[in-house]
Amino acid sequence: MTRSVSAWPSATWWRPAVRVAAVLTPLVVCAILFTVRDQVTAATDVLVLVLLVVAAAATGDRLAALLAAFSAGVWFDFFLTEPYLRFVIADAEDIEATTLLVVISLAVTEIALWGYRQQGREARRSGYLEGVLGAARAVAEGTTPAKTVVDVVARQITDVLEADDCRYVAGPVGDVRFAVLDHDGVLTRNGRPVDVDRIGLPVDEYVAIPVRRGAEVVGYFLVTAVSHAVFPTREQRRFAVLMAHQVAALGSSA
Incomplete structure (x- = not known):
């Protein structure tokens, strides 16, 4: 039977686990980046967090990717913008960086999911063709x-x-x-x-x-x-x- 590429494993815990990880991983990464904030630029922080969103989108689950994007924006604000450890942004550049983080994350999510769907379509098409060719071969051989x-x-x-x-x-x-x-x-x-x-x-x-x-x-x-x-x-x-x-x-x- 031809399966979609985006099919999830049969274990019922897998999807919730991915979504929980999508929420918690940006928190952990932002906390780590907070400890080295003087050595790492805001642009680097944004790129790291975008990579986390890409990883969530790579699972094929839109909700997981959106949760990762939202979590990344929230914890970037909390840990990596002044005043630190508060849900407040005082600097205009930090507001711009946070906005760009969320917008880029959402755009990357949609692009990744589009690619995922295209891959699934190609896999299904290949499976259909194999089925037709297999039937035709069986008829032609006559055995x-x-x-x-x-x-x-x-x-x-x-x-x-x-x-x-x-x-x-x-x-x-x-x-x-x-x-x-x-x-x-x-x-x-x-x-x-x-x-x-x-x-x-x-x-x-x-x-x-x-x-x-x-x-x-x-x-x-x-x-x-x-x-x-x-x-x-x-x-x-x-x-x-x-x-x-x-x-x-x-x-x-x-």
Whole structure:
């Protein structure tokens, strides 16, 4: 199954632990920098704290990064601006430095998270392509039983669409109530397009992905997504259709 790069470890303590660290680490670092404040410039202090925010953003958790940015600004004010050890800033340059710290931290957070999302997208795309190529290879070699190929494709479609279940049904789509996913990734229901990006896949009805051999529909994959709302992208939907079409080459043995 293809996982998002931003997926967290399964341990339930991990996310809260990262967020607690995002709050406490700037406190500890600012306290250390306070002891050497005469040897370190304010610009260096800001860079060190920005690095901490980057580290928090690298986890892929926006809240952790925002907490780190807020904590860095607060403790920079408390430890590293005059009057020291008070939440007061008397010097205009210190006010500017604190403001820049927070603004830069927030900007870096968004840039880091954007890069994280792009990396996740590329990983998912690579996984989808591997699935399609694997199915095509199994069909071309002809050594894998048709039922096994169909089962593998069904699992891949389930994963790509983040659905609950998927199974193959031989023959044309017989129920007009089914929503139908076409080769362009467009979902239609009762002849009308469904805005999947906004409302997700139907939770009250099946989604059918027809398998065509030429103009003939030889079967279809029946997708169920009833336990939770899912919003597969147009690209994900097109990959699902592409994988379903691999079954057409199996002939009547499917």
